[in-house]
Amino acid sequence: EPEVTQTPSHQVTQMGQEVILRCVPISNHLYFYWYRQILGQKVEFLVSFYNNEISEKSEIFDDQFSVERPDGSNFTLKIRSTKLEDSAMYFCASSEILGRGISFEQYFGPGTRLTVT
């Protein structure tokens, strides 16, 4: 069964450093998402991406964040200058393009645990 993969599984970085989290969505999916989950809290939407551009972003997704699909398979989340409060689990998800009236499913990757020290 196809699955979303994410690398690395755990990333430790120092405050102020740049990090890039990588995701490989399911191959025939065209919508991509990033969510984050601070330890012990709920999962929060960060950004959705379609047709090589951001389709929606949350208030959390400020200028420190960016997303990119550098090739036909990878989808990345970059945090330019990490802060302590960026420590969280980051989930990538992907979904198919479906027509109106058809339900859809977002498939989640296993997550990357980001620890900022």
Added chain:
Amino acid sequence: AQTVTQSQPEMSVQEAETVTLSCTYDTSESNYYLFWYKQPPSRQMILVIRQEAYKQQNATENRFSVNFQKAAKSFSLKISDSQLGDTAMYFCASASNFGNEKLTFGTGTRLTIIP
């Protein structure tokens, strides 16, 4: 804007018993989707069950079923014949309209199945 509320932070139940997790939501959308996701200790997010708001029939997936009360904006999850592997965090989530909208999650219910 959508909001999802889970009022039970923790629950526990004996193995083989039935347990119901509560969820309420609020939305101004005319059509929307509701989901239950399971997050085991591995922290992977796994879709358990999905309900389209325009469908009156409650969704079922094997031992998992929902009680969808549209007027009350309630979407509870029933787990029958609970198993040790059901131990996990369970998140209720909603998505508006058609297409590939963002998911809005509740705060979760930590479910423990007691052997």
